[in-house]
Amino acid sequence: MAEDPKLVAQPRAKLGTAECRRLRRDAKVPGNIYGHGEAPVTIAVPAESLIPIVHSGHKVVDLELDGSSQKAMFREVQWDTFGSHLIHFDLQRVSADERVTTEVAVETHGTSPGVLAGGILEMPLHTIRIECPALQIPDRIEVNINHIDLGGAIHVGDLQLPPDVKVLNDPDEIVLHVVRPTVTAEELEAASGTVEPELVKKTTETEPTE
Amino acid sequence: MALMPKRVKHRKEQRGRIKGNATRGNTVAYGDWGLQAVDPGYVSARTIEACRIAINQYIRGEGKLYIRIFPHKPVTARPLETRMGKGKGDPDHWVAVVKPGTVMFEVLGVSKEAARECFARVSYKLPVKVRLIGRRPTI
Numbered sequence: 635m636a637e638d639p640k641l642v643a644q645p646r647a648k649l650g651t652a653e654c655r656r657l658r659r660d661a662k663v664p665g666n667i668y669g670h671g672e673a674p675v676t677i678a679v680p681a682e683s684l685i686p687i688v689h690s691g692h693k694v695v696d697l698e699l700d701g702s703s704q705k706a707m708f709r710e711v712q713w714d715t716f717g718s719h720l721i722h723f724d725l726q727r728v729s730a731d732e733r734v735t736t737e738v739a740v741e742t743h744g745t746s747p748g749v750l751a752g753g754i755l756e757m758p759l760h761t762i763r764i765e766c767p768a769l770q771i772p773d774r775i776e777v778n779i780n781h782i783d784l785g786g787a788i789h790v791g792d793l794q795l796p797p798d799v800k801v802l803n804d805p806d807e808i809v810l811h812v813v814r815p816t817v818t819a820e821e822l823e824a825a826s827g828t829v830e831p832e833l834v835k836k837t838t839e840t841e842p843t844e
Numbered sequence: 845m846a847l848m849p850k851r852v853k854h855r856k857e858q859r860g861r862i863k864g865n866a867t868r869g870n871t872v873a874y875g876d877w878g879l880q881a882v883d884p885g886y887v888s889a890r891t892i893e894a895c896r897i898a899i900n901q902y903i904r905g906e907g908k909l910y911i912r913i914f915p916h917k918p919v920t921a922r923p924l925e926t927r928m929g930k931g932k933g934d935p936d937h938w939v940a941v942v943k944p945g946t947v948m949f950e951v952l953g954v955s956k957e958a959a960r961e962c963f964a965r966v967s968y969k970l971p972v973k974v975r976l977i978g979r980r981p982t983i
Contacts, residue, residue: 689981711983715865715945716880716975739982754908755953761982815904830935834853 638705638769639687641695643667643677654722663720667697667706669727675699677725685720691773693736697725707734707768728768735802737761738772740793740809744780748812753784757810759803762790766799777809787811846889847915848938856920856932866945872979874910875950877959885972886939887948889915895966899949902962907953913940942972 646653646664654664661681668674677699687695688711697706706725714721728734739761749755762775775793782788791805862884872878892911899909921936942948949966951959960976967974 688983691981693983708983711981713980715867715870716882717871717977717980737982749906749953754906756908757952760979830855831849832851833855834851 638694638696639690639692640698641679641683641687642698643679645700646676646678649676658719658721663723665723665725667699667725667727669706670729672727681720684723688720688723691739693738693771693773694728694769695725705729705769707736707771730767730769732768733765734768734771735763735765736771737763739774740777741774742777742779742810744778746779746782746786746812748782748784748786751784752815753812754815755779755782755810755812759790759807759809762793762809763802764795764799765802766796770796770798772796772799779810782810782812784812784814846893846938847911848889849914849916852918855918855935857918860941862941862943864943866943869912869947870945872947872950872977873912875908875952876954876979877951877956877963878912878947878977879949879963879966879974880977881942881946881948881970882944882973882975884944885942886917886919887913887915887942887971888919889938889940891969891971892940894969895949898965898969899951899962902965903951903954903958906958907951910950910952911948912950913942913946913948915940917941947977948974 657664657678662678663681663684664676664678666674666676688708694705694707697704705728707728708723709726710724711720712722713719740759742755746753746755775795777788777793779788788809788811789805790801790803790807790809793801793809795801870880892913892915896909896911903909915938917939918935919937919939920933922933949963951962954962956978963974963976
């Protein structure tokens with residue numbers, strides 16, 4: 635986990651949709667910061683400094699606002715329809731002595747022998763929910779798949795986590811597994827051929843009425 | 845044969861209009877890479893089936909395909925050489941209504957280059973402009 639990146643924000647005096655659109659046209663992203671019983675503050679940050687932080691997976695930032703610095707973590711990030719522009723973000727004030735719950739991404743490393751043997755790596759869980767000290771949130775959970783054979787799986791309980799990090803998912807949940815390629819029911823149905831769909835009305839008419 | 849609903853409430857539907865962008869189904873949810881529509885349009889069940897075959901031929905044995913759209917909407921057509929009138933035509937085929945931003949297909953377990961080449965083959969079959977997208981960062 636690297637040092638927390640710095641984010642320089644300006645308070646927003648004007649609020650509302652039109653003002654937010656003006657900010658976005660000026661390559662700024664509107665956002666909020668709240669928490670610790672203090673009043674929420676509306677802020678704006680330059681998009682060029684925010685986007686690399688969001689893509690890095692780092693959750694906590696050193697927010698500089700009105701000359702003072704405070705630790706804050708991302709609580710929500712909103713994207714446009716195409717996922718190319720950030721349109722809004724929420725930050726929550728955090729301190730070193732509190733624990734927070736958040737989601738972190740699971741990343742695979744290595745090559746599975748099961749995949750080389752013709753299997754398909756499936757990943758039912760791309761993110762896991764964790765509880766940890768606010769300033770020690772891991773950017774991502776790395777999973778080595780060099781030992782996963784065909785039919786093998788890694789469960790939530792098998793994940794190697796940094797100290798003081800507690801997983802909130804069920805330990806028996808499958809994070810990833812290597813399965814044999816199979817013909818799905820959908821493909822079988824597609825191959826068998828179908829007729830016109832049944833009308834819902836038809837079935838209700840045949841049912842006895844009281 | 846292509847995808848179609850098992851049960852429907854009405855055999856025929858009005859055409860309607862495709863308004864606005866996709867607010868749901870616009871992120872990569874299951875795979876690593878997705879094919880996102882940029883334009884609105886109707887994608888027929890036969891086109892979805894053709895895309896499925898093309899993707900599976902490319903990623904066979906390596907990755908997994910997820911189809912994120914389903915042809916819920918019936919399209920009617922008149923028989924050839926018939927006069928106008930006499931009511932609406934009979935159901936002819938099924939289409940999926942695709943709004944800009946909809947992620948139509950996803951692949952898992954392939955590299956970005958492979959996904960790009962795979963989806964490039966698919967894009968020729970589709971009636972809408974598309975682009976390759978990855979997963980959004982987790983916050």
